[in-house]
Amino acid sequence: MASTHVIAEPRVPQVVITREFDASRELLFRAHTDPDLLVQWFAPPRLTMTVDRFELRDGGTWRYQHWAADGTDYSFRGIFHGEPSPEGIVRTFEFEGMPGHVSLWTVTFSERGGRTLLTHNTVYQSVEDRDLDLRSGMEEGADDSMDRLEELLARLAPVSR
């Protein structure tokens, strides 16, 4: 499997996660925007995911939940800025358990010779907010999710490319 790179510098309210995939950017875009695909790879380990709302357009709102085995749910919400496309997806992000703490989450898909570099760039209102995300296991979660995304893309590839 490819490796996931996470850049999180001290005292900088930003996390940049990158990973290269053997897939087109259109397929990666679909894996990020089709709820039936998204729920197969995106949630942290041991959580499942449901998508409550996903209005994929400029100004559209989105909301999803992660669920623990005991039924505890964690809800997240935000708004798409600009028209989401295989060029990229820009949205705001807020964990409903910590209202008022908002981040800007940009996903870009950079295709080169049939392979695509995926970048998740998140900037936070403060370093404290960023550090909370890191302490909640963001790095390990990202690596695990990206592994599952790679497996999903392999399952889709025969019919999609």
Place this chain on the structure above:
Amino acid sequence: MASTHVIAEPRVPQVVITREFDASRELLFRAHTDPDLLVQWFAPPRLTMTVDRFELRDGGTWRYQHWAADGTDYSFRGIFHGEPSPEGIVRTFEFEGMPGHVSLWTVTFSERGGRTLLTHNTVYQSVEDRDLDLRSGMEEGADDSMDRLEELLARLAPVSR
């Protein structure tokens, strides 16, 4: 007049501007959200301002223009995240002349004993985007705007407090 503080650290994609005003946070919120008040203080020196759209609600869109004397206009747009209130205003921000470069702009109003600390916190997708803003005269522009805001608040105060 009070002084404007601008924090912009090297290699950090963020600018934080603060200034204390002798006014309630409700009045400061109005000066930020009533287009007739906003255009009186917000534009950079030598530019005038018109507000094209200002849907002040969660998910609402906004768009305004700054105009040079020769008729050149600079348009900006974005979306409000969460319900704007005297607690704060969170929105995305994009200069239409540089599409795809988006920032997250949070304004908070912290009242203490009749005075209010105003904070404009902007986080960018990259340090390069932040540095472009700084080089375009953001600091001087902020100081000038805050002076005009102070003058506006003094004009409003007799009827508003």
